Amino acid sequence: MISAPWATIDHAALRHNLKRVREVAPGSRIWAVIKANAYGHGAVEVARALMVEGFAVARLDEAQRLRVAGERRPLLVMGGVYSAAALAQAAELGCEPALHDAAQVHRVKQAGARSLRVWLKVNTGMNRLGLAPEEAARWLVRLRDHPVGLMTHLANADDPADPLTEIQCQRLRALPGADACPLNIGNSAGILGCAAARSDWVRPGIMLYGVSPFLGETGVQRSLRSVMTLRAPLIAINQCQSGDRIGYGGSYICPEAMPIGVIGIGYGDGYPRHAPDGTPVLLGGRRVPLIGRVSMDMLTLDLRSVPTAHLGQVAVLWGQDLPVEEIAAAAGTIGYELLTGVTARVPREHINRSPTPLN
Numbered sequence: 626m627i628s629a630p631w632a633t634i635d636h637a638a639l640r641h642n643l644k645r646v647r648e649v650a651p652g653s654r655i656w657a658v659i660k661a662n663a664y665g666h667g668a669v670e671v672a673r674a675l676m677v678e679g680f681a682v683a684r685l686d687e688a689q690r691l692r693v694a695g696e697r698r699p700l701l702v703m704g705g706v707y708s709a710a711a712l713a714q715a716a717e718l719g720c721e722p723a724l725h726d727a728a729q730v731h732r733v734k735q736a737g738a739r740s741l742r743v744w745l746k747v748n749t750g751m752n753r754l755g756l757a758p759e760e761a762a763r764w765l766v767r768l769r770d771h772p773v774g775l776m777t778h779l780a781n782a783d784d785p786a787d788p789l790t791e792i793q794c795q796r797l798r799a800l801p802g803a804d805a806c807p808l809n810i811g812n813s814a815g816i817l818g819c820a821a822a823r824s825d826w827v828r829p830g831i832m833l834y835g836v837s838p839f840l841g842e843t844g845v846q847r848s849l850r851s852v853m854t855l856r857a858p859l860i861a862i863n864q865c866q867s868g869d870r871i872g873y874g875g876s877y878i879c880p881e882a883m884p885i886g887v888i889g890i891g892y893g894d895g896y897p898r899h900a901p902d903g904t905p906v907l908l909g910g911r912r913v914p915l916i917g918r919v920s921m922d923m924l925t926l927d928l929r930s931v932p933t934a935h936l937g938q939v940a941v942l943w944g945q946d947l948p949v950e951e952i953a954a955a956a957g958t959i960g961y962e963l964l965t966g967v968t969a970r971v972p973r974e975h976i977n978r979s980p981t982p983l984n
């Protein structure tokens with residue numbers, strides 16, 4: 626009997642979601658964002674599944690792992706390079722770093738690394754990382770012998786009503802010299818929600834994995850298909866009595882005699898510990914309510930609605946028929962965090978691979 630959880634990663638769904646990006650932003654080149662192990666899906670495998678112009682990661686060591694695995698396409702390192710040694714390593718790996726402060730740009734100028742395209746990251750309103758627009762414009766002049774692009778990150782594009790998204794795009798587009806270099810703006814929410822964010826290059830992440838970037842909706846509403854299905858087996862069924870308390874802290878008290886199911890997955894696998902009573906789990910195609918506290922390796926279900934439940938039966942924690950967005954909302958977080966948080970002990974099973982790897 627299967628006793629442990631696993632995650633299925635559907636490459637056909639990945640390819641479908643990429644096609645959606647192409648449909649929405651037909652004029653853009655795509656950096657598929659595969660930071661954080663491709664949001665928990667497996668960076669090397671996801672890269673092999675996607676026919677794109679390049680990949681974006683947050684950190685240099687993520688880029689290095691892709692190169693070691695044989696990935697040859699362009700790599701954008703979005704998080705900056707913090708020393709001359711890191712810059713030299715980026716050049717050696719053939720990565721295109723984003724540079725977000727004067728010291729980083731200065732090093733590029735000093736190194737004279739003219740074959741290395743760099744992206745000036747401009748702060749247009751997120752106020753996290755980035756050069757001020759005027760500062761970026763000055764650097765564009767000083768770096769005129771280098772291949773340079775302009776990049777910015779959108780702060781509130783997940784709220785289509787927020788005018789800041791359009792303003793951020795216009796701030797980048799209006800920067801002196803912007804018309805002469807490639808622009809790199811849209812994340813998933815920008816791509817889907819704002820025409821001005823569909824720039825020469827775009828950086829879709831979450832939508833490739835089938836999840837909507839917008840608050841209060843799911844990927845299906847954007848014609849996306851969920852890529853990860855997280856499954857775990859039913860490992861015990863207990864007949865409990867009225868008044869019995871379930872699990873740590875005994876937070877759930879049985880209102881009557883009832884069957885309780887134990888599923889072999891917990892927060893040690895990345896299932897959110899804050900999922901409250903009533904969070905749905907799919908068992909035999911039905912939504913069954915979670916009850917009691919999620920433990921490290923297990924969680925418990927109220928089985929009153931599924932008399933046919935049996936040991937070894939496989940439950941779905943999230944996937945196409947149970948959006949991760951819904952579980953995230955119940956647990957007070959976002960789909961990004963749940964996908965990224967699936968831990969290393971959960972094996973990933975890749976299905977529907979393309980017959981020829983793309984790198």
Ligand SMILES: *Cc1c(COP(=O)(O)O)cnc(C)c1O
Nearest residue numbers: 658703778812813828829830831
């Ligand atoms: C993570 C990230 C993205 C991708 O964002 P999604 O919302 O997942 O599409 C794009 N750009 C930057 C700078 C990022 O850090």
